[in-house]
Amino acid sequence: MKFDLHCHSHFSDGDLSPKQLIALAIEQQITHLALTDHDTVDGLNQAQQAAKEAKLTLINGVEISATWRGQLLHIVGLGVDPNNAELLAGLQQNKQRRFDRAEAMIADLEKHGIEIGEELNKVLKDTTPTRPHFAQALINLGYAKNKQQAFKRYLVKGKPGYIALTWPSIDQVAAWISAAGGVAVLAHPLRYKLTRTKLLTLIDEMKEVGIEAIEVSTAVNDAQQVKMLTDIALQKKLYASIGSDFHSPDQPWSGLGSATELSPELVPVWQALGY
Numbered sequence: 001m002k003f004d005l006h007c008h009s010h011f012s013d014g015d016l017s018p019k020q021l022i023a024l025a026i027e028q029q030i031t032h033l034a035l036t037d038h039d040t041v042d043g044l045n046q047a048q049q050a051a052k053e054a055k056l057t058l059i060n061g062v063e064i065s066a067t068w069r070g071q072l073l074h075i076v077g078l079g080v081d082p083n084n085a086e087l088l089a090g091l092q093q094n095k096q097r098r099f100d101r102a103e104a105m106i107a108d109l110e111k112h113g114i115e116i117g118e119e120l121n122k123v124l125k126d127t128t129p130t131r132p133h134f135a136q137a138l139i140n141l142g143y144a145k146n147k148q149q150a151f152k153r154y155l156v157k158g159k160p161g162y163i164a165l166t167w168p169s170i171d172q173v174a175a176w177i178s179a180a181g182g183v184a185v186l187a188h189p190l191r192y193k194l195t196r197t198k199l200l201t202l203i204d205e206m207k208e209v210g211i212e213a214i215e216v217s218t219a220v221n222d223a224q225q226v227k228m229l230t231d232i233a234l235q236k237k238l239y240a241s242i243g244s245d246f247h248s249p250d251q252p253w254s255g256l257g258s259a260t261e262l263s264p265e266l267v268p269v270w271q272a273l274g275y
């Protein structure tokens with residue numbers, strides 16, 4: 001069995017359709033894939049259909065934006081019921097936040113002399129807006145060479161197009177995932193650049209609200225970082241997950257299926273999912 005429990009399709013900020021994603025997963029010998037688009041479950045239907053044809057197990061997932069002590073966190077829900085009313089209402093709130101932020105971002109870029117609206121609409125089609133969509137529109141308009149450059153010059157704190165956003169609290173997000181029968185996982189724990197002490201505090205508070213898993217193996221962390229996360233998962237008795245956070249074949253550093261296997265001492269999150 002080979003698991004990859006974190007990736008994106010064009011239903012959020014990924015480049016591939018769910019069907020293309022499944023084809024790539026098969027190429028990478030993945031047997032169990034979770035599609036975890038940002039704040040939406042809209043791609044899961046197509047993904048399930050394609051997975052069925054390809055004989056791959058598709059786990060229904062979602063990556064939900066949350067705020068903890070002013071810090072943006074991503075909480076992955078695995079094994080969620082995509083038709084659950086409470087989850088859908090929560091995701092609808094986050095989608096609305098995204099639309100409101102996009103309006104403010106467009107206005108802020110305009111203040112800096114950048115007219116992004118028309119190009120953004122072409123990039124978006126009918127997807128909920130994410131910052132990578134803005135990055136793509138900035139590239140298309142010649143303001144940046146690639147996404148990394150767009151995220152250096154624009155869209156981040158202190159730069160044109162940055163709008164601060166308060167997402168729901170971790171207990172709210174945990175409640176939506178739990179209502180939908182899912183298991184909640186802290187995504188890419190080292191991405192937030194917290195001190196070790198603060199990360200451990202987050203984990204304690206997160207466990208209190210029912211988030212009992214962390215991604216231990218991600219595509220971008222080196223062996224030493226994976227070891228550190230392994231130790232934390234063991235110390236704090238957390239389920240461990242594997243996720244590449246794949247977005248696009250153009251970002252080879254987070255290739256689908258490229259996250260390393262978990263250490264055998266860990267309890268894998270798929271045990272909690274019944275695999």
Ligand code: AMP
Pocket residue numbers: 013038065129130131132147148151152247
């Ligand atoms: P949002 O949730 O709309 O604020 O957008 C966050 C997403 O932007 C993340 O999930 C990443 O996929 C993407 N992102 C953030 N920073 C960068 C970067 N430096 N280069 C490329 N993508 C980035």
Ligand code: MN
Pocket residue numbers: 008013038247
């Ligand atoms: Mn993303």
Ligand code: MN
Pocket residue numbers: 063074187188
């Ligand atoms: Mn994320």
Ligand code: MN
Pocket residue numbers: 006007008063245
């Ligand atoms: Mn992600």
